[in-house]
Structures are given as C-alpha cells and as structure tokens.
Amino acid sequence: MQKEKEVKIRKLLGEVVSVSMNKTIVARVTTMKLHKKFKKKYQTSKKFHIHDEKSEAKVGDEISFAECRPLSKTKRWRLFEIIKKA
Numbered sequence: 001m002q003k004e005k006e007v008k009i010r011k012l013l014g015e016v017v018s019v020s021m022n023k024t025i026v027a028r029v030t031t032m033k034l035h036k037k038f039k040k041k042y043q044t045s046k047k048f049h050i051h052d053e054k055s056e057a058k059v060g061d062e063i064s065f066a067e068c069r070p071l072s073k074t075k076r077w078r079l080f081e082i083i084k085k086a
Helices: none
Strands: 011-021 024-034 041-051 062-067 077-084
Parallel strands (some): 041 077
Antiparallel strands (some): 024 041, 062 077
8 A cells, every 4th residue: 555645735925016927927925034143033025926827916916826837937836816906
C-alpha cells in the first residue's frame, strides 16, 4: 500500500495594482517584519503576476490567489477569489 503525497498549496492575500495585461493582473502583498537589532516593525511589499481567466478583478480589489504550475515566464499564480471589491 502506497502513501499518497499530500501537496500543500500556498495561498496569499493581496491588493490588485494593475489590470493592463490580457488575462493577467498584478497584485501587491504587504507584510510586516521586525528589525533584528532595533526591534522596530517595518512594511515590505512584493508584486505577483496572477492569471485571471475571466478578467473580473479591478484595480483596488482585495483578492486571494494560489500557487499553480508555470503559465508563462512570470506567471505562477492563479486567482482564487475576490474578497472585497474596490
């Protein structure tokens, strides 16, 4: 009897920054970090290219997206759901 490998899919929350490409949106994910020496909190952000098949997301929407297979050179994420409309 073989054990099936359980795959954990990464999901992130972010805000849509750009919808200028066809079936692709760009979202920004901001996180809070703590400086090791000075113990001060600061914000960092990273942008992700996300596949949006129906082009339903608009700029300012809060979305959740999940990891998937590579769809192009920069797209490795797909739109999971729109949490809050802008």
